[in-house]
Amino acid sequence: MKINSFFYTLQQGFKNIFRNKLFTLASLATIGACLFLFGIMYSILANFENIIKNAENGVSVTVFFDEGLDDASIQSIGDLINNQTEIVDHVEFISAEEAWDSFKEEYLGEYADGFTENPLADSAHYEIYLKDVSRQQELVDMLNSLNGIRRVNQSEMTATTLTGINKLVAYISVGIIAILLAVSIFLISNTITIGISVRKEEIEIMKYIGATDFFVRSPFVVEGMLIGVIGTIIPLLLIYFLYDVVIGFIRERFSVLSQLLTFLTIQEIFHVLIPISLAIGLGIGFLGSIITVRKHLRV
């Protein structure tokens, strides 16, 4: 394609947007509405997943040692635990003194002065924080099989519930996003089909006077992609301005749950949402126009 033909194609693509205002508005509204819903859904699900993830990070397994176990054995148990890199996020060693200090501070306050010895002398332990809560039982079984371990504390209920919720959220996310995408593609391709059917006559004329399929198709593709991009930018801008307002509102209304409700920033949301939305908008504009124009090229 010669350079002036290339610019002509681009120019026609831009002009088509204004020539067919009604079609442009219908396409923009469809793409915009679909991607807006998609963006909202993604924001909700990503935040929900983040909240669950944070809750999971708080789940720990506690390992207490046999009375009088020497420091070297405790260290080797710690090394074994640390080697479980797929399950374990990090391990904290709490000495008997630290455990007593923490207990005093939390429950006894000034009444602790009556104690001359550490009543928790044998309560040194490891607190193990997990990467993958669903594999907690696997870790506990391994710990129970080790020598020198008196007791392993776990919260099976919390782990099972969180794992369940996490799986449910993942299934729901995939389901909702898949349905939303399918509906979007259907609506958008319908809009493009109607828009291009109106211009069937124009395509036929071009073909009769010797335009190649490429030459006929190119302005429509440019137009489709432009509508795709604009239809992506509008909902993204809306989400950008609404996100902090909504999050602020939720934080204010549910301030009691502020520890639990840990939200992602708009930057974190957009890190994923912008490329996906642009790919969807551009892809639908590109493929939609190519496929629908092709139907009318057989002249």
Place this chain on the structure above:
Amino acid sequence: MKKKKSSKPSPYIIELNNVTKIYKDSSTGANSAQHALHDVSLKVKPGEFVFIVGESGSGKSTMIKLLLRELTPTEGTITVMGYDLNHIRHHKIPKFRRNIGIVFQNFRLLNDRNVYENVAFAQRIIQRSNKEIRRNVPAVLARVGLAGKYKAKPKHLSGGEQQRVAIARALVNKPSILLCDEPTGNLDPKITWDIMKLLENINEQGTTVLVVTHNADIVNSMQKRVVTLEKGVIVSDEEKGGYIDED
């Protein structure tokens, strides 16, 4: 480009040999019982002016579609400007069509573009430079008598003016053949004559012109070659012929 292999170049610019066209039934996919064209043979020399006449349904429009390679014949062969239309590849069809100017009864202009852009469009598809377009478009618009109407949109023009734009668009790429499908069908008698004079003038400058019509007055007055179709069959082919419209 699939051109006819021949040691001698054909003296004919259009050659239909025993062409039959049977449309398929759109619901069953089977050939319909009626022939749109049956065993039609026609040869046209470069520079000729030929009227194709006949009643509605006689096969005139089918012939135009075959010549434009919008359709392929069920039987027989078609050669236009050396292109074997039975075997031409799909991607070569645009290049072939650029050698043919086409004028329709209902003008078929791009209504959202002005006169200049409608004509320039034909030049753009053959990738002429902007400089050439600026030179060729005004020249052809002047030739069809529309020198002062560059900026007008088709809807602001009369039927005759719209047909002139269509003729200008068909001529701007200097085609060897001009196919006109009922070019005066939507025009009043005065304008009809203006358009026919214009087509005659174009023919005198060397372009082969085929006019499909059932306007008997024009055919009988212009004294050109007349090919008459009846139910898909050529029933007469006369130099300086005439026609009685029975529709």
